Every structure is written in structure tokens, then in C-alpha cells.
Amino acid sequence: MPIQDLLLDAAEGHFARRGVLATRLSDIRAEAGVSVGAVYHHFPNKEELYIQVWLRALTDYQDGFRTALSECADARSGVEGAVVRHLQWVSGHPQRATILTAPRPPGIDERADSPNAVFFRDVTHWWRVHEHYGTVRRLDFDVLYALWLGPAQEYSRQWLAGAMTTDPTAVAPELARAAWNSLRNQE
Template sequence: MKIRDRLLLAAERQFAEHGALDATLTQIRDAAGASVGALYHHFPDKAELYRQVWAHALTDYQRCFWAAVGDSADAEAGVRAAVTAHLRWVTENQYRAQVLTSARPPGVRDSESNREFMRNVARWWRTHANYGAVRELDFDLLYALWLGPAQVYARGWLGGEIVTAPIDVAPQLADAAWQVLRTDRTDAQEERA
């Protein structure tokens, strides 16, 4: 593994365990087995290292999320798959998930990769809303209804307040998301079937 990757992984763990303010560059460097020079060669300061760790975690999360949604057969499958992917990712990537629940560094939301991800998800949603399968909602409200309960549960689990792993409650949270996001038209179609 390249030294830059080792530094990112070590920083991810240190930031997750100690927080961005309390994690030190010495801890990160020691955990990665890197020299002072190697650390500063790749990252000019702790703020940039944190930004890179956060952006890396976000990219990984978005890749998993979009793979679940983009490959879905219909709106219901996509809504459910997204919640399940979210909870699986958190369960399997605890350090990264902990980083993403921490303060977002400046500029990450405005990155081109984040804007592209948001455009893709919004386009997917609008397509299904136009067919009448899901409700037309402002994207921020949509996000809160779709993933809000899963995020609250995941935060509780990451914080040690909840014992049951997020992936183990995915069916219930996916069902709740679908119930709140589907349209009355979807209900009527199910009754006719």
C-alpha cells in the first residue's frame, strides 16, 4: 500500500476515534508508519488531511449508494436499496461513517464529484416522480424523509447508544422510507393488483 493511502487510512481511524480537533499528526504519522517528511509531502497541514479523508469517505459512500439506486428496477426497489446500502455501508465502514457524521470541511459540498452525484440522484428521483411512483419533493426534504431515520439510527449505533447493527434493521427502515415517499397513485395501483 502506498504511503499516501496508509496516511489516509490512519487519519480516518484517528479522526473517527478522537475527532478532528483532538487527533494529532503525530498519532496519524505513527499509526501509518510514516516519516514527518512523508506526511507533509502529501498533506500540507491537518486541515487538508481531514478534508481529504472526509472527501474520500464521501466518495466511497456515494459510489455504494449510487450503485444501489442506479441499478434499481423501479422506484420502490431504488428507495429500499438506497436505505439498505446506506445502512450496510455504515455497518461495514464504521470509521468512515464516523468521519462523515463529523463536521464537513469547507469546499467538499461544492466539489464537482458531489454535484454530479446530487444531479444523478435528483434526475433518478424526478424520473420516478414524473411517472407518479413517488412524491415530488424539494431535494432537501426528500433526503430527510428518505435517509433521515437511517442516519439517526446509524449515529446512535456509531455512538454506542444502540447495540443492533444498522444492517440488521434495514428492512424496517427501508419499508418506512417507501411508505412515506410513495404516492397515493402507487397505493391505488397496489390495491388493484
């Protein structure tokens, strides 16, 4: 495995368990089994390492969400499938999910804006096609996002914090159904 990936994997675990401030580069370096020089060759500082860990988690999540939508032939299976994929991803990648539910790293905006813009453009396009055919409600994207993923995200946050003990995949069908019921066009 490339050294950069070893460092990202080790950093992901430390940042998720301990947070950015409590994590030391020396702990990451020791877990990855690399020299001090190797760390600084790939990442000039801890902040840059955290940004790269955060961006990797974001890309992984967004790719899975896009895949869920592309695999669905109709609006209902897309809405429900995206909620299920969200909860499966959280359950399968709790460290990455923890990182994405934490505050965004300082200085990330300009680097995250471009991939986010593409992601939101793709999701919005998918939605507007189904909206055009009258299958789903016409909503501003902010409201749409809250109704679609808000309950699943809140459940995920609570589960990651240990307040919920039932795995997110077990509640996925119910939350997916609720999302569909709130977004489908009922006229």
C-alpha cells in the first residue's frame, strides 16, 4: 500500500476517535509505520492531513450516493435507495462518517466547493427530472435535502455518538419509507 494511503488510513482512525486537536502526528506516523520524513513529504502539517482525510471521506460518500441514484429506475426507488445507501455507508464506515459529521476543517471551502457543486448539480438534475414528470414534489433544494436525509442524518449522528444502539441498516427501511412519503407528489 502506498505510504500516503497508510497515513490517511491511520489518520482517519485517530481523527475519528480522538478529534483533530487531541491527535498527534507522531501517533499517526507510528501506527502507519513510516518515518517522520515520510509524513512531511506527503503532508506539510496536521491540518493538511485532516483536510485530505475529510475530502477522501466526502468523495467516498458522494460516490456511493450517486451510485444509489444511478441504479434506480424510478423516483421512489431512488429516494428510498439513497436513504438506505446513506445508512449503509454510515454503518460500514463509522470513522469516515464521524469525520463528516464533525465541523468542516478550516480552509476546506475552496477545495470542497468544486466537488460539492458537481455532486449537488447531479443530485438536483436527478430530482428535477422526476419533478418534471410529477412524481415528486417541487421543493427548494434546502427543504428537499432536509426532508430526504434529515432523519437519516440525525439517526446517524446519534448512533455514531453511542446514543442509539440499533445499527443504522436496521432502521433504513423505515426511514427510507418516511423520506418517500414526505417527498412524493400526492396530488
